[in-house]
Amino acid sequence: MHPFAQYIDNVPDFPKSGILFRDVSPLLRQKFSETIDAMSDLFTPDEWAQVDHLVGIESRGFIFASALAYKHGKGFVKVRKPGKLPNVCATIAYGLEYGSDELQMQKGDSGKVIICDDLIATGGSMKAAADLCEQVGYEVVGLACLVDLKALNDFEWHGMRVRSVIQYED
Numbered sequence: 001m002h003p004f005a006q007y008i009d010n011v012p013d014f015p016k017s018g019i020l021f022r023d024v025s026p027l028l029r030q031k032f033s034e035t036i037d038a039m040s041d042l043f044t045p046d047e048w049a050q051v052d053h054l055v056g057i058e059s060r061g062f063i064f065a066s067a068l069a070y071k072h073g074k075g076f077v078k079v080r081k082p083g084k085l086p087n088v089c090a091t092i093a094y095g096l097e098y099g100s101d102e103l104q105m106q107k108g109d110s111g112k113v114i115i116c117d118d119l120i121a122t123g124g125s126m127k128a129a130a131d132l133c134e135q136v137g138y139e140v141v142g143l144a145c146l147v148d149l150k151a152l153n154d155f156e157w158h159g160m161r162v163r164s165v166i167q168y169e170d
C-alpha cells in the first residue's frame with residue numbers, strides 16, 4: 001500500500017448507500033506539498049516542458065491543477081459544473097459513481113493540456129472533461145489523478161491512460 005494511504009479516510013455509505021468514499025482531506029491537511037510533488041512526478045521534465053495549461057475538474061480537481069500550474073509556471077483552466085461560467089462554449093452530460101451532472105468549458109486555444117482530478121472512479125468525469133477540452137480547442141497530452149479506484153474502471157481516452165499516485169485494486 002502506498003504510504004499516503006494511511007492519510008486517506010475510507011468512509012462507508014457516503015454520499016449514498018453502497019459507496020465507499022475515499023476521503024483525501026487528511027492527506028491534503030498533513031502532506032499537501034508531498035502530494036503535489038508526487039503528482040508532478042507522474043510526468044517527466046520533457047513532458048512538462050510541452051504543457052501549456054493544467055485543467056482542473058470542479059471542485060476537487062481545482063486543488064491539484066492550480067498547485068501544479070503554479071509549480072510548473074503554467075496556465076490554469078477550469079472545467080465547471082453548470083451555471084457557474086459565463087461565455088460557455090461546450091457542455092457535456094455525464095454519469096459518475098454516485099450520480100449524474102453536466103460539465104462546461106469556455107472556449108480554449110490550441111494549447112496542450114494535462115487534465116487533473118483528485119480521484120477517478122467510473123471515469124465519467126474524466127471522459128467528459130477530456131471530450132470538452134477537445135471540443136473547445138485544447139490538445140490533451142496527459143490525464144492525472146491522485147487516486148485511481150481501479151476496480152471501477154479500465155479507463156483510457158483515445159488510447160491514453162490516467163496516471164495516478166495511489167491505486168486501489170478492490
Ligand SMILES: O=P(O)(O)OC[C@H]1O[C@H](OP(=O)(O)OP(=O)(O)O)[C@H](O)[C@@H]1O
Nearest residue numbers: 058059060096097120121122123124125
Ligand atoms: O470517475 P467518476 O465516477 O466520474 O468519479 C470521480 C469524480 O467524482 C468526484 O467529483 P464530484 O462530482 O463528487 O465533485 P466535487 O469534486 O465537487 O466533490 C471526484 O472529484 C471526481 O471528479
Ligand SMILES: Nc1ncnc2[nH]cnc12
Nearest residue numbers: 020021022023097119121
Ligand atoms: N468512492 C469515491 N470516493 C471519493 N470520491 C469519489 N468520487 C467518485 N467516487 C468516489
